[in-house]
Amino acid sequence: MRYVHLPVDEEIRSVGGYYKILEEGIFQFGSRKVLYVLKAAHVETSCCGAGGLGFISVPGFLVSYKSEINENGLPVSEVKKVLDVEDRKAIRNILLKKYPYISVVEFD
Amino acid sequence: MAEGIKDKVVILGMGCTRFGERWDASPEDLLIEAFLECLEDAGIEKKDIQAAWLSTHIDEINVGKGGNFLGLTLHLPFIPITRTENFCASGTEAFRGACYGVASGAYDIALAVGIEKLKDTGYGGLPDSPAFGQMAQMIMPNATAPGMFAQLASAYSARYGIPMEKVKEAMAHVSWKSHQNGAKNPRAHLRRPVTKEQIMAAPMIAYPLGLFDCCGVSDGCACAIVTTPEIARKLKPNEDLVKVKALQVSVSSGEEVWYNKWDGAGMLTTRTAAKKAYEEAGIKDPRKEISMMEVHDCFSITELVTMEDLGISEPGGAPEDILSGFFDLNGEIPCQSDGGLKCFGHPIGASGLRMLYEVYNQLLGRWPEDRAVKNPKLGLTHNLGGVPNQNVCSVAIIGRD
Amino acid sequence: MVGIRSYGGYVPRYRLNRMAIFGNMGWLNPANLMNAQGEKAVANFDEDSVTMSVAAALDCIKGFERSEIGGVYFASTTAPYKERLNANIVAGALAANEMIRTADFSGGLKAGTSAILAALDAVSAGSANNIVVTAADCRLGKMGSPQELLFGDGAAAVLVGDEDVIAEYKGFFSSGYDFVDHFRGANSIFDRQWEDRWIRDVGINTFIPEAIKGLCEKVGLSPGDFSKIIYPTYYGGARKKINKVLGLEPDKIEDNLQAAVGDTGTAHPLLMFAKALEQANPGDKIMLVSYGSGCDAIYFEVTENIKKLAPRKGVSGYLGRRSDLDNYTKYLVWRRMVPVDTGLRGEEDKWTRWSLVWRKHKVILGMLGSKCKKCGTQQFPEQRVCVNPDCGAIDEMEPVYVSDKGGKIFSFTSDMLAASINPPAMYGGVDINGGGRFVMDFTDCTLDDLAVGKPVEFTFRIKFYDSKRDITNYFWKAVPISEEAE
The missing domain is CATH 3.40.47.10 (Thiolase/Chalcone synthase)
Known part of the structure; x- marks a missing residue:
């Protein structure tokens, strides 16, 4: 699967709020490398709610890192989704240990 | 046998404010801004208005209860004014009241106004209110609208066996399309296009709805003046007229929330209201006959399932249609040509009239080419208030003769 | 003995x-x-x-x-x-x-x-x-x-x-x-x-x-x-x-x-x-x-x-x-040992209407539902008019408590915006075993534990606490049952 790397620290606004990618990271998981993205969102005035959240998404295991550039000039990596439930649990635990204040770890 | 509303009422004029966080504008300012545009468009004077309907949703802030705000602000001379409140369908309800007033022969000319001033709470979002009554507060989850609508996505994915990835991709397209359209609209709340990657990468607010799948909260006002075809023809002898073809409302029966048959993958109210509206308007094949739509895209998933509930897409076929560009501005049936709730904005009580405003102006060919729908004849608007398992839905169809 | x-x-x-x-x-x-x-x-x-x-x-x-x-x-x-x-x-x-x-x-x-x-x-x-x-x-x-x-x-x-x-x-x-x-x-x-x-x-x-x-x-x-x-x-x-x-x-x-x-x-x-x-x-x-x-x-x-x-x-x-x-x-x-910021929204009053609570105490505390004597449909909360659209019988109900029935998840979500001291709030539709559907909070679980069709049991929990008046309100929530526990 392709993963498009969005620029770090750029505010992306919707009508209800905005989010930013704070950092992108890679860590070793057995013989494989896991790519993850730490994001923060500020929901300012969505229909029926407001709040903020920290959020980690895990595109998957790296197959190739920033091996091409897409039509918008953004780097693209090849990743393999994390589908195994036990792998997901383990990866979530590693990330929550590293970022204890994050309440959601999402797998793409 | 009831005949329905078809061709009995003409929209004589409409007005709509810029939607957004109008920190500097009082509700009175918003009302006068929309009303002046509407009055000028209608080509009448204030004294010609014989009755009015006022739509607002929120009591806690905003303009209070009853019809007084409208009478007191415009100094309407002791005419009947009725407040309508029916969740997000409130605006269309005001319009329905005005149309029925005219169609019944009780009045020659009637006014429908929708207004919501929400940015005085001190916090984002809508004010907390026990919207479903005190008992619901005791036993229902402390749910938010995104949370309730998000469940449509999981049920939809399960019902049709469509992987969540594809549903998310279609939702991203819905949001992308509204941002594309909204960016071109000077009155829209948010005028900023975004890429699909940015939408897909947004944090999840309520699984699986991300930040861009949710609409916001805005201040705004929209209004319409309606009359009979005879009077309209006299007042506007050489202009195209926009006639009301159907007005339907459907309210949940409890079957969705308490009975076990509902599949959760769409709204029974929308399905009911749409079916009746097509009958009322004499539409046989909506996918062929409807030229454009403004639907209640409070969340991307709502727009997605609504395409099926309205009978435009086959059951399970909406993601395909959406991704093929069928509802894009240059597609077969453009949907949300003004940016929709997501980008034009969502002042609850005004939204139904805002949708009619967009369709009305498109039908009359008044918009610049870069955001004009090509030669539209029939337009549909759709509101959905409440939550998927207990809601109010309105469907209106208007057409150019 | x-x-x-x-x-x-x-x-x-x-x-x-x-x-x-x-x-x-x-x-x-x-x-x-x-x-x-x-x-x-x-x-x-x-x-x-x-x-x-x-x-x-x-x-x-x-x-x-x-x-x-x-x-x-x-x-x-x-x-x-x-x-x-x-x-x-x-x-x-x-x-x-x-x-x-x-x-x-x-x-x-x-x-x-x-x-x-x-x-x-x-x-x-x-x-x-x-x-x-x-x-x-x-x-x-x-x-x-x-x-x-x-x-x-x-x-x-x-x-x-x-x-x-x-x-x-x-x-x-x-x-x-x-x-x-x-x-x-x-x-x-x-x-x-x-x-x-x-x-x-x-x-x-x-x-x-x-x-x-x-x-x-x-x-x-x-x-x-x-x-x-x-x-x-x-x-x-x-x-x-x-x-x-x-x-x-x-x-x-x-x-x-x-x-x-x-x-x-x-x-x-x-x-x-x-x-x-x-x-x-x-x-x-x-x-x-x-x-x-x-x-x-x-x-x-x-x-x-x-x-x-x-x-x-x-x-x-x-x-x-x-x-x-x-x-x-x-x-x-x-445990409410330290004050936390719940935002302006959290300061909105949430009243408990005791007369309402009394009228409905069996629904709130005991999860009282109804079973239609005409068509046999079990429903919750208690109804006077049968919810089955093909029946609709009025006042033909017998009381039935559903708290011990459990059910299956019909739909669910994990909500980052709902006010909670344990975010994200998780809730969704539950089809009650024997009939009836209700939207319930899920508790004692994470998002990974939730799936459409998964069995749940009901557990009596605090619904909300009114700190201004020191009122604890209770109702039932759903807990997903994991297969290995069964």
Whole structure:
């Protein structure tokens, strides 16, 4: 699967709020490398709610890192989704240990 | 046998404010801004208005209860004014009241106004209110609208066996399309296009709805003046007229929330209201006959399932249609040509009239080419208030003769 | 024959590693390292002594009809209400008949056994039968205190009656002393205590042996004749001393659950008793001893009926159903020990309309639904007009309680915006087994535990707390059942 790397620290606004990618990271998981993205969102005035959240998404295991550039000039990596439930649990635990204040770890 | 509303009422004029966080504008300012545009468009004077309907949703802030705000602000001379409140369908309800007033022969000319001033709470979002009554507060989850609508996505994915990835991709397209359209609209709340990657990468607010799948909260006002075809023809002898073809409302029966048959993958109210509206308007094949739509895209998933509930897409076929560009501005049936709730904005009580405003102006060919729908004849608007398992839905169809 | 007919236990799902507490507060009180081994059971943000009691009581009455319940006694030193009988909330959740004997027992940690004795007396006297006795506690120590490490949350329940008893009541010994080792004033939320050595040497080592010996003398047995002697205390040294004085072999002593749960106050002797009954055999003589403002010692003899008791989760089942609570501050916020910002929205008033609550109390507390006599459709909450669109019969309903039916997840979401002190809020549609659908909160789970079609059971929890008026409101939530637990 392709993963498009969005620029770090750029505010992306919707009508209800905005989010930013704070950092992108890679860590070793057995013989494989896991790519993850730490994001923060500020929901300012969505229909029926407001709040903020920290959020980690895990595109998957790296197959190739920033091996091409897409039509918008953004780097693209090849990743393999994390589908195994036990792998997901383990990866979530590693990330929550590293970022204890994050309440959601999402797998793409 | 009831005949329905078809061709009995003409929209004589409409007005709509810029939607957004109008920190500097009082509700009175918003009302006068929309009303002046509407009055000028209608080509009448204030004294010609014989009755009015006022739509607002929120009591806690905003303009209070009853019809007084409208009478007191415009100094309407002791005419009947009725407040309508029916969740997000409130605006269309005001319009329905005005149309029925005219169609019944009780009045020659009637006014429908929708207004919501929400940015005085001190916090984002809508004010907390026990919207479903005190008992619901005791036993229902402390749910938010995104949370309730998000469940449509999981049920939809399960019902049709469509992987969540594809549903998310279609939702991203819905949001992308509204941002594309909204960016071109000077009155829209948010005028900023975004890429699909940015939408897909947004944090999840309520699984699986991300930040861009949710609409916001805005201040705004929209209004319409309606009359009979005879009077309209006299007042506007050489202009195209926009006639009301159907007005339907459907309210949940409890079957969705308490009975076990509902599949959760769409709204029974929308399905009911749409079916009746097509009958009322004499539409046989909506996918062929409807030229454009403004639907209640409070969340991307709502727009997605609504395409099926309205009978435009086959059951399970909406993601395909959406991704093929069928509802894009240059597609077969453009949907949300003004940016929709997501980008034009969502002042609850005004939204139904805002949708009619967009369709009305498109039908009359008044918009610049870069955001004009090509030669539209029939337009549909759709509101959905409440939550998927207990809601109010309105469907209106208007057409150019 | 009067005695115990059934038992149930409850240990909340979340366990806080004591070293995590020490890691946060050890800087203040390094001596606490001594108490920082093992983990303590922590009530979830939506649990308290009432909800834990309900859970234990439901475990206890498994296999019995609710209509059989002839009384509900609730014991706790951490009841949510000083005025408004907590036992009635428990009874309401059990959907027991309302014309029964209900009472709260409190004031000291022996209140749990006092409630059992009161029930045994009432049954013996023929005044009541099948009394559910529940005990629960959720005591707080100040941040950095030893109590914070030592106390745990939990509940247990027994059904006291005179038919098919699994443990016959054979005798008691009671004492009441105004011996103040721990105390809380009427307006305090934190436990205070006197010096450990004094509690140990003068309190525990005096009153517990006195009660055990006292009961032995009354019934003409020696401590060694008992298969199990159950008494609470987390002082390891004191336990050794008591066992030595009484000549008790280690296998006769029930584990005090300190490493896995912590001291659950009034519930603790009952919790240990419920655990001991899981392994008990006919003929076993069990002595149940409480401690706190005096002692109660109660002698039971296990009967053949224990083999016929319907299977239940029991203390062991709940001990096995655990999740780490790895965040100390979450614990502080859940227990309302520190003020937190809930935003302007959180400051909006949320009223409790008592007249409405009374009219609908069976729906709110007992999950009362309806079953249509015309078409057979079960529905919740109770309806007068049948929800089946093909039926629609009016006033053709019979009452049906759905709290024990469980269901299947119809839809779900995880919501980051809903106001909660345990975000994200998770809720969704649940198809109730036997018919009916309702949107419910999910609790004791993570998003990974939720899936469409997954079975759930219902659990009685705090719905919302009005801090302005100190009102705790309750309703039922859904807990996903994992396959391995089934």
